[in-house]
Amino acid sequence: MATGLPKTKWRGRPQPPTGNRGVSEVCLGYAGKKAVSDILATPPASIRQLWPDYGHSQTPNRLYYGENLSVLAALRHDACVRGKVRLVYIDPPYCTKSIFQSRDQNDAYVDLLEGAHYLEFLRERLVLLRELLADDGSLYLHLDDNMAFHAKVLMDEVFGQANFRNWITRKKCNTKNYTHKTYGNVADYILFYTKSDDYVWHRPVTPWNDTSAKKEYQYVEPGTGRQYKKVPVHAPGVRHGETGQLWRGQPPPPGKHWQYPPRTLDELDARGEIYWSPTGNPRRKIYLDQSTGIPVQDIWLDFRDAHNQNIAVSGYPTEKNSDMLAQIIQASSNEGDLVLDCFAGSGTTLSVASQLGRHWIGVDNSPAAITTILKRFAHGLQPMGDFVNAREAVPGDTKEEGNQLALFTEAGRQGPQVAIAPATYRPILDFTLLASEPNRGDLEEALELWRDRTGDMRVLRVGETHAAYGVKEPSVGRRPRHNAHGKNPPSPSIKKTRQTKNARCPKKPSKP
Numbered sequence: 395m396a397t398g399l400p401k402t403k404w405r406g407r408p409q410p411p412t413g414n415r416g417v418s419e420v421c422l423g424y425a426g427k428k429a430v431s432d433i434l435a436t437p438p439a440s441i442r443q444l445w446p447d448y449g450h451s452q453t454p455n456r457l458y459y460g461e462n463l464s465v466l467a468a469l470r471h472d473a474c475v476r477g478k479v480r481l482v483y484i485d486p487p488y489c490t491k492s493i494f495q496s497r498d499q500n501d502a503y504v505d506l507l508e509g510a511h512y513l514e515f516l517r518e519r520l521v522l523l524r525e526l527l528a529d530d531g532s533l534y535l536h537l538d539d540n541m542a543f544h545a546k547v548l549m550d551e552v553f554g555q556a557n558f559r560n561w562i563t564r565k566k567c568n569t570k571n572y573t574h575k576t577y578g579n580v581a582d583y584i585l586f587y588t589k590s591d592d593y594v595w596h597r598p599v600t601p602w603n604d605t606s607a608k609k610e611y612q613y614v615e616p617g618t619g620r621q622y623k624k625v626p627v628h629a630p631g632v633r634h635g636e637t638g639q640l641w642r643g644q645p646p647p648p649g650k651h652w653q654y655p656p657r658t659l660d661e662l663d664a665r666g667e668i669y670w671s672p673t674g675n676p677r678r679k680i681y682l683d684q685s686t687g688i689p690v691q692d693i694w695l696d697f698r699d700a701h702n703q704n705i706a707v708s709g710y711p712t713e714k715n716s717d718m719l720a721q722i723i724q725a726s727s728n729e730g731d732l733v734l735d736c737f738a739g740s741g742t743t744l745s746v747a748s749q750l751g752r753h754w755i756g757v758d759n760s761p762a763a764i765t766t767i768l769k770r771f772a773h774g775l776q777p778m779g780d781f782v783n784a785r786e787a788v789p790g791d792t793k794e795e796g797n798q799l800a801l802f803t804e805a806g807r808q809g810p811q812v813a814i815a816p817a818t819y820r821p822i823l824d825f826t827l828l829a830s831e832p833n834r835g836d837l838e839e840a841l842e843l844w845r846d847r848t849g850d851m852r853v854l855r856v857g858e859t860h861a862a863y864g865v866k867e868p869s870v871g872r873r874p875r876h877n878a879h880g881k882n883p884p885s886p887s888i889k890k891t892r893q894t895k896n897a898r899c900p901k902k903p904s905k906p
């Protein structure tokens with residue numbers, strides 16, 4: 395709706411009258427579009443557990459290495475997951491016709507599907523994801539301008555146009571010095587849909603600071619010292635009930651009605667919450683101390699990707715901003731809820747969900763992605779730096795140069811490990827790593843490294859014993875590497891929501 399137009403919705407019959415049922419729906423037609431029933435009949439993946447080597451982790455958190463279509467089809471038959479996922483965030487390939495490499499020059503994933511093939515790839519997954527969502531769940535789809543517009547129409551088909559909530563524009567990178575004959579492209583898009591109109595929602599706000607508070611709340615109430623702003627006491631549209639009547643002898647302005655019945659306006663006035671102008675016009679006072687902050691709008695400027703901010707990174711290409719994921723997860727889920735990302739990449743969603751006390755399921759079919767996720771879970775992100783091995787830094791370097799790190803130093807492989815994670819970083823070990831056949835072979839090296847890392851962590855943490863993790867000390871005769879495969883140390887937040895009975899099944903979704 396353009397600004398300046400009254401927000402009065404037409405509540406009458408559809409205009410013009412429709413002849414055939416459903417004729418007003420818009421569908422995207424393309425070659426190879428399957429029937430929904432065919433998509434729902436996708437054969438489920440056959441799944442094998444890779445880690446822990448025996449038993450299960452005590453939480454429902456799962457990381458799948460495999461093609462997400464068949465994994466989603468398998469999850470559809472899993473009573474712990476179907477209809478129980480409170481939030482899906484996906485950041486699939488964007489149809490860029492590119493091969494993406496990690497910063498260590500290894501192939502990470504390919505993005506080569508085009509046109510109808512791309513759209514059907516996306517649609518198949520959206521159809522299955524909708525099945526996994528709880529009735530009060532939400533799905534966020536992150537894309538750029540290649541396919542976002544086509545995807546909006548597909549999402550309307552799959553979720554219903556009425557369940558479209560927002561088209562969020564995100565500033566993804568710094569301003570560019572463009573050489574093309576176009577405006578610089580710094581935006582990508584997040585499409586926010588819900589499964590129904592009764593969905594989990596915690597409105598995110600930006601807290602006030604001195605400057606923004608003074609700008610918005612310009613007045614100070616004599617006596618109380620409370621900062622306030624003045625807003626109209628009337629709203630657009632003529633009403634013939636109480637709110638259309640005279641109040642204190644005044645009618646509402648032409649084309650408007652009072653926001654409250656005269657009785658309520660009297661109560662507000664009695665409490666001193668009405669400001670009367672010298673010419674006798676009433677305005678309502680809104681106080682700063684009653685506001686938690688500025689509601690977040692649908693243009694996000696503060697979540698540029700890590701690579702554009704010189705902060706900590708995983709080194710995986712197209713890694714998304716953790717703070718952005720935190721905002722999405724906090725807005726659309728509760729603690730203890732199940733969050734799913736089936737294009738997990740470097741594991742941003744999974745890692746942030748874990749920090750925020752949510753359970754999670756991640757899927758990716760790239761060995762580089764799973765390797766990155768395991769490394770991130772073990773050590774956290776690494777400081778952004780150039781490709782300079784810390785061992786090469788020489789005395790006399792500037793502080794910054796001296797701090798430049800070999801970004802992808804492998805633990806225990808290339809000399810001393812350099813400040814790979816803040817001392818407070820709590821490794822994420824409470825999950826099960828699974829693979830859909832026939833993928834499981836490609837991860838042997840990453841798994842070996844993971845076992846080494848997690849084993850080391852338990853041995854090397856100063857002042858901590860295995861008991862601190864709820865793990866028995868490895869006994870003589872037990873393979874030392876496997877001392878990490880018992881119960882995993884819960885992060886403080888996860889501990890609060892840990893399941894007691896059927897530990898692998900997330901708890902029944904609760905209303906917000």
Ligand SMILES: C[S@@+](CC[C@H](N)C(=O)[O-])C[C@H]1O[C@@H](n2cnc3c(N)ncnc32)[C@H](O)[C@@H]1O
Nearest residue numbers: 461462485503713714737739740742758759760
């Ligand atoms: C844009 S990246 C996701 C980045 C992620 N949001 C992050 O913050 O790191 C897309 C990911 O989807 C994965 N992917 C693409 N097609 C897939 C498929 N069919 N099944 C599973 N994963 C897939 C790729 O391997 C890649 O890691």
